[in-house]
Amino acid sequence: MAASTLSEVARLAGVSLATASRVLNGSSRKPAEDIAERVREAADKLGYVPNAQAQALAKSSSGLIGLVVHDIADPYFSAIARGVQEAARQQNRMVLLASTTGTPADEKEAVAAFAARRADSIVIAGSRSVREEDKQGNAELAAELDRYCRNGGHVGVVGHPVVGATAAEGYHVVEVPNEELAAGLAEQLAASHNGAFLIIAGPEGLYTSDDRVRGFQRGLADAGRPAAEVIRTGFNRAGGFEAGKALAERIKGSSDRLCIFAVNDVMAIGVTAALRPEGVWIPRDATVAGFDDIETLRDFRPALSTVHLPLEDIGRLAAGDPDTAPISGTVKLRRSTETPVESQL
Amino acid sequence: MAASTLSEVARLAGVSLATASRVLNGSSRKPAEDIAERVREAADKLGYVPNAQAQALAKSSSGLIGLVVHDIADPYFSAIARGVQEAARQQNRMVLLASTTGTPADEKEAVAAFAARRADSIVIAGSRSVREEDKQGNAELAAELDRYCRNGGHVGVVGHPVVGATAAEGYHVVEVPNEELAAGLAEQLAASHNGAFLIIAGPEGLYTSDDRVRGFQRGLADAGRPAAEVIRTGFNRAGGFEAGKALAERIKGSSDRLCIFAVNDVMAIGVTAALRPEGVWIPRDATVAGFDDIETLRDFRPALSTVHLPLEDIGRLAAGDPDTAPISGTVKLRRSTETPVESQL
DNA sequence: CTGTTAGCGCTTTCAA
DNA sequence: TTGAAAGCGCTAACAG
DSSP: OOOOOHHHHHHHHTSOHHHHHHHHTTOSSOOOHHHHHHHHHHHHHHTOOOOHHHHHHHHTOOOEEEEEESOTTSHHHHHHHHHHHHHHHHTTOEEEEEEOOSOHHHHHHHHHHHHHTTOSEEEEOSOOBOOGGGHHHHHHHHHHHHHHHHTTOEEEEEESOOTTOOOOTTEEEEEOOHHHHHHHHHHHHHHHOOSOEEEEEOOTTBHHHHHHHHHHHHHHHHTTOOOOEEEEOOSSHHHHHHHHHHHHHHHHHOSSOEEEEESSHHHHHHHHHHHGGGTOOTTTTEEEEOSBOOGGGTTOSSOOBEEEOOHHHHHHHHTTOTTSOOOOOEEEOOGGGOOOOGGGO | OOOOOHHHHHHHHTSOHHHHHHHHTTOSSOOOHHHHHHHHHHHHHHTOOOOHHHHHHHHTOOOEEEEEESOTTSHHHHHHHHHHHHHHHHTTOEEEEEEOOSOHHHHHHHHHHHHHTTOSEEEEOSOOBOOGGGHHHHHHHHHHHHHHHHTTOEEEEEESOOTTOOOOTTEEEEEOOHHHHHHHHHHHHHHHOOSOEEEEEOOTTBHHHHHHHHHHHHHHHHTTOOOOEEEEOOSSHHHHHHHHHHHHHHHHHOSSOEEEEESSHHHHHHHHHHHGGGTOOTTTTEEEEOSBOOGGGTTOSSOOBEEEOOHHHHHHHHTTOTTSOOOOOEEEOOGGGOOOOGGGO
């Protein structure tokens, strides 16, 4: 990685280092045009590429924004990543990516690495958890973030504050109204569904999942309905699939049409996929709703009822874009929770 | 971004800068254990975080790997990104992300930025094009890459070499056998489909698209079939959708069952989505095949016939992982191209 | 307006 | 084994 340096350019142009710097990299002061031209020529001839590392070191600001996600290939995260990327572009920064396995310990590593690179800000998009096994990891992550903030860094967290993080300067949480939206979904669902409800949730202690469960139950209660049974499984397609498999017999054995709320879209897809080969059709034999409104899943049939979340905006906001409005979602009722007309049966 | 520095640590521990460096950041030489312990304590107390920028500057190696994609939210790219990310993790590097709008000019910018950051290697995942309007952009991109390689950088390009790039040292192309695989798909399709074929392709000049078209036509020819008509549209879902809309009447007006090959999965989904509300059912009234085997689309019904591409491996390979085998794909015939049994009609 | 000169934080010879 | 010192490439006072 040995490119030519500023001083080489300066020498070739026959000017001082400072002048070359002023010409090539935006300074408030602008040297005379003739000398500037000479410098640019020299730079061009040498194929000069400014060393961003050295610049960052000299002005202590890296132009980097760090993004922590569980899995960049997960459409939920990649949508957020797009938003972060856009914000970064506007701010003239670059995005540093870290995928973690989802454990706070891993996230702590990532944050430390970002801090080492002197990222101007860090966005954490993974979901927070309060599970016992994550306790120490959470504490360490919180400490790391705290230190980073104290050193002048900015942190944007999606959804929920990192457990134990003191609300330091520069620490910013993008609130996602999961609970309210889930309540809204439940109410709208209750309006057209008379049977029982069932929730397929992620592991207990996952904030996002817990919020959505709580909200849904509240919505049900507000609609005068009994609380739904909750099944715990993995917070991903595989989890939904497993739950679906386990549910098939039960649905077939009952005459009551069940309304299933999976706490995110990919889980809902998993449920549906598991049910289909068992002969359980959606929405004929049961109905299914999800949460997130993942774009790639929009062509899925039956179209999935869900709650639309502006994921890109979430990313943008977490990355500190000032022009993005606070997050709100919308309930989207689609085919997967329609009551079939008699003639369609 | 003012954290404590190595010299502060050294002073607190009462040792020299050099010793502190040797203790904290792996050196071949190891100071005495008692002194090392003192240094570690001091570092801990001060919350020392090594400045990666400064380290990079001093040893001229940044530990960065740059990734250029068109759109990180596109499942094709995010799958590749995951592979790159994994490789980076193994190499103990971090991924720098750049999304471009797909024009070579943008990609050139991204490469320049990576070069400025002294990325150890750069992965370019966007598809190459030879269109006239991209000519200058391509040339500039090629020049930029060339310079980067000459300065010791490593480049991994997915699919096709950058147009005009001289095969410099460090320049590496991950070959994706698009043409062969498309030919294979055509042959297998021809075995069970007697009617006409039609190809929905991206804009002419897009290598990936062109390769798949050419391969498909060759496969058809090898199977003794006439060449398929080719419709050009956008290389994305919207393009497929548009083509599907335009095709609906024609399909309904003909008694011949058409087999449609969309050159990638999201286009195939777009076609299917456009056809459905027109009453054209797949595979009853026409059949559809795609390319890529995007994971998120796997639950789509009718299950899409396609060509599986190991996208993660592609990413890993492009990022210079030595343990990943060369890329090969597999034809996957699924429901969307099945000939319906009479009883199902 | 231009040039000189300290650093930015760290690694790494080279002496001691 | 430890320490002193010379950079790595660039920016930003400060001086001319």
